[in-house]
Amino acid sequence: MALMITDECINCDVCEPECPNSAISPGEEIYEIDPNLCTECVGHYDEPQCVLVCPVDCIPKDPDHEETQEELQEKYNIITSA
Known part of the structure:
Protein backbone atom coordinates (compact mmCIF):
# COMPACT_ATOMS: atom_id res chain seq x y z
CA MET A 1 0.00 0.00 0.00
CA ALA A 2 1.38 3.38 -0.90
CA LEU A 3 1.46 6.16 1.65
CA MET A 4 -0.28 9.51 1.46
CA ILE A 5 0.19 12.91 3.05
CA THR A 6 -2.85 14.40 4.76
CA ASP A 7 -3.87 18.03 4.94
CA GLU A 8 -2.28 18.20 8.41
CA CYS A 9 1.04 18.62 6.55
CA ILE A 10 2.90 21.76 7.63
CA ASN A 11 5.26 21.79 4.60
CA CYS A 12 8.33 21.41 6.80
CA ASP A 13 10.34 19.86 3.93
CA VAL A 14 11.80 16.98 5.96
CA CYS A 15 10.07 14.10 4.17
CA GLU A 16 11.02 14.83 0.57
CA GLY A 27 2.00 19.90 -4.37
CA GLU A 28 -0.10 23.01 -4.75
CA GLU A 29 -0.77 23.27 -1.01
CA ILE A 30 1.04 20.37 0.69
CA TYR A 31 3.55 17.69 -0.21
CA GLU A 32 2.23 14.77 -2.23
CA ILE A 33 3.27 11.13 -2.64
CA ASP A 34 3.16 9.51 -6.08
CA PRO A 35 1.60 6.07 -5.44
CA ASN A 36 3.35 4.72 -8.54
CA LEU A 37 6.74 5.40 -6.93
CA CYS A 38 5.99 4.78 -3.25
CA THR A 39 7.13 1.37 -2.00
CA GLU A 40 6.89 2.31 1.70
CA CYS A 41 10.70 2.04 1.51
CA VAL A 42 10.48 -1.72 0.79
CA GLY A 43 13.80 -2.69 -0.75
CA HIS A 44 15.59 0.21 0.91
CA TYR A 45 14.67 0.27 4.62
CA ASP A 46 12.66 -1.71 7.17
CA GLU A 47 10.16 1.12 7.63
CA PRO A 48 9.05 4.21 5.70
CA GLN A 49 11.58 6.96 6.27
CA CYS A 50 9.12 9.79 5.65
CA VAL A 51 6.92 8.52 8.47
CA LEU A 52 9.92 8.41 10.81
CA VAL A 53 10.88 12.03 10.21
CA CYS A 54 7.42 13.62 9.97
CA PRO A 55 6.96 15.89 13.00
CA VAL A 56 3.15 16.01 12.74
CA ASP A 57 2.41 12.35 11.96
CA CYS A 58 0.47 13.09 8.77
CA THR A 68 0.96 -6.47 -0.47
CA GLN A 69 4.60 -6.69 0.59
CA GLU A 70 5.21 -8.77 -2.54
CA GLU A 71 3.65 -6.11 -4.77
CA LEU A 72 5.72 -3.39 -3.08
CA GLN A 73 8.87 -5.48 -3.60
CA GLU A 74 8.00 -5.97 -7.28
CA LYS A 75 7.42 -2.22 -7.67
CA TYR A 76 10.82 -1.61 -6.03
CA ASN A 77 12.43 -4.07 -8.48
CA ILE A 78 10.87 -2.28 -11.47
CA ILE A 79 11.81 1.19 -10.21
CA THR A 80 15.42 0.27 -9.49
CA SER A 81 15.92 -1.61 -12.76
CA ALA A 82 14.92 1.41 -14.89
Whole structure:
Protein backbone atom coordinates (compact mmCIF):
# COMPACT_ATOMS: atom_id res chain seq x y z
CA MET A 1 0.00 0.00 0.00
CA ALA A 2 1.38 3.38 -0.90
CA LEU A 3 1.46 6.16 1.65
CA MET A 4 -0.28 9.51 1.46
CA ILE A 5 0.19 12.91 3.05
CA THR A 6 -2.85 14.40 4.76
CA ASP A 7 -3.87 18.03 4.94
CA GLU A 8 -2.28 18.20 8.41
CA CYS A 9 1.04 18.62 6.55
CA ILE A 10 2.90 21.76 7.63
CA ASN A 11 5.26 21.79 4.60
CA CYS A 12 8.33 21.41 6.80
CA ASP A 13 10.34 19.86 3.93
CA VAL A 14 11.80 16.98 5.96
CA CYS A 15 10.07 14.10 4.17
CA GLU A 16 11.02 14.83 0.57
CA PRO A 17 14.79 14.25 0.85
CA GLU A 18 14.24 11.08 2.88
CA CYS A 19 12.36 9.26 0.11
CA PRO A 20 14.69 6.84 -1.70
CA ASN A 21 12.30 6.59 -4.67
CA SER A 22 11.71 10.33 -5.14
CA ALA A 23 8.00 9.69 -4.66
CA ILE A 24 7.45 12.85 -2.58
CA SER A 25 7.15 16.25 -4.21
CA PRO A 26 5.65 19.66 -3.40
CA GLY A 27 2.00 19.90 -4.37
CA GLU A 28 -0.10 23.01 -4.75
CA GLU A 29 -0.77 23.27 -1.01
CA ILE A 30 1.04 20.37 0.69
CA TYR A 31 3.55 17.69 -0.21
CA GLU A 32 2.23 14.77 -2.23
CA ILE A 33 3.27 11.13 -2.64
CA ASP A 34 3.16 9.51 -6.08
CA PRO A 35 1.60 6.07 -5.44
CA ASN A 36 3.35 4.72 -8.54
CA LEU A 37 6.74 5.40 -6.93
CA CYS A 38 5.99 4.78 -3.25
CA THR A 39 7.13 1.37 -2.00
CA GLU A 40 6.89 2.31 1.70
CA CYS A 41 10.70 2.04 1.51
CA VAL A 42 10.48 -1.72 0.79
CA GLY A 43 13.80 -2.69 -0.75
CA HIS A 44 15.59 0.21 0.91
CA TYR A 45 14.67 0.27 4.62
CA ASP A 46 12.66 -1.71 7.17
CA GLU A 47 10.16 1.12 7.63
CA PRO A 48 9.05 4.21 5.70
CA GLN A 49 11.58 6.96 6.27
CA CYS A 50 9.12 9.79 5.65
CA VAL A 51 6.92 8.52 8.47
CA LEU A 52 9.92 8.41 10.81
CA VAL A 53 10.88 12.03 10.21
CA CYS A 54 7.42 13.62 9.97
CA PRO A 55 6.96 15.89 13.00
CA VAL A 56 3.15 16.01 12.74
CA ASP A 57 2.41 12.35 11.96
CA CYS A 58 0.47 13.09 8.77
CA ILE A 59 1.64 10.21 6.55
CA PRO A 60 -0.73 7.22 6.83
CA LYS A 61 -1.26 4.35 4.42
CA ASP A 62 -3.36 5.30 1.41
CA PRO A 63 -6.50 3.12 1.40
CA ASP A 64 -6.96 3.84 -2.32
CA HIS A 65 -3.65 2.14 -3.15
CA GLU A 66 -3.52 -1.13 -1.22
CA GLU A 67 -0.56 -3.37 -2.04
CA THR A 68 0.96 -6.47 -0.47
CA GLN A 69 4.60 -6.69 0.59
CA GLU A 70 5.21 -8.77 -2.54
CA GLU A 71 3.65 -6.11 -4.77
CA LEU A 72 5.72 -3.39 -3.08
CA GLN A 73 8.87 -5.48 -3.60
CA GLU A 74 8.00 -5.97 -7.28
CA LYS A 75 7.42 -2.22 -7.67
CA TYR A 76 10.82 -1.61 -6.03
CA ASN A 77 12.43 -4.07 -8.48
CA ILE A 78 10.87 -2.28 -11.47
CA ILE A 79 11.81 1.19 -10.21
CA THR A 80 15.42 0.27 -9.49
CA SER A 81 15.92 -1.61 -12.76
CA ALA A 82 14.92 1.41 -14.89
